Amino acid sequence: MPIVDETIEEYLHGLQKSRDPVLIEMEERAEKQGFPIIGPLVGRLCKQLAMSINARDVFELGSGFGYSTWWFAHAVGEGGRVVHTDGDAKKSADAKGYLKQAGLEPRVHFEVGDAIAILKKYPGPFDVVFCDIDKHGYPEALELMRSRVRVGGYIITDNTLWSGRVTQPAAKQNADTKGVVKYNQTAFTAPDLLTTIVPLRDGVAVSLKIADDSKRRR
């Protein structure tokens, strides 16, 4: 189920004009290989949210070949940091190549392995934590992200409408859909978060961290 009408989606894409050739190269690769990247509309939203709070330190869970990283690396500016994580060493190496080409590599720290295990090693607090890992891992990721983002910071999570599968009856949901459903329920009821799902592309959950959570720190 497409979340945004195709005509509207095309119109929105048409509004974004001048763009970095490296970004375009990554988009073409994603298209060719059928690799899921956040795309330019969600990328822009991520950059805008990060810049709106002067984010200088961002942690990404599931960065692939660095497309979402490109947007956050622009947002944090010179001297800022984005932690890129992926379980696939080849994707990490490819990301390094693209971000070097874009002149953004000095702002990016690369980690290979399970993103949740890696985030456990970083006390934070980060200005923004972004999540795009395998969907069955979303509930565990959210518990951890809540303890790693500062008050006034954002947790941003992609695919939270999951092509509409979040509306399936529970009996039909697979592990990934259940993961996204549980994520959304927690994000909307957690006392330390103020969450909205922006129905852009596949649904982006934006949670503003509104209260301290030191007792939950793990």
Ligand SMILES: C[S@@+](CC[C@H](N)C(=O)[O-])C[C@H]1O[C@@H](n2cnc3c(N)ncnc32)[C@H](O)[C@@H]1O
């Ligand atoms: C949807 S793609 C990410 C795309 C990237 N955020 C972007 O928009 O350019 C998901 C990536 O996360 C990685 N991944 C999935 N689960 C992971 C996990 N638990 N830990 C680390 N990487 C993971 C996959 O290897 C894949 O490259």
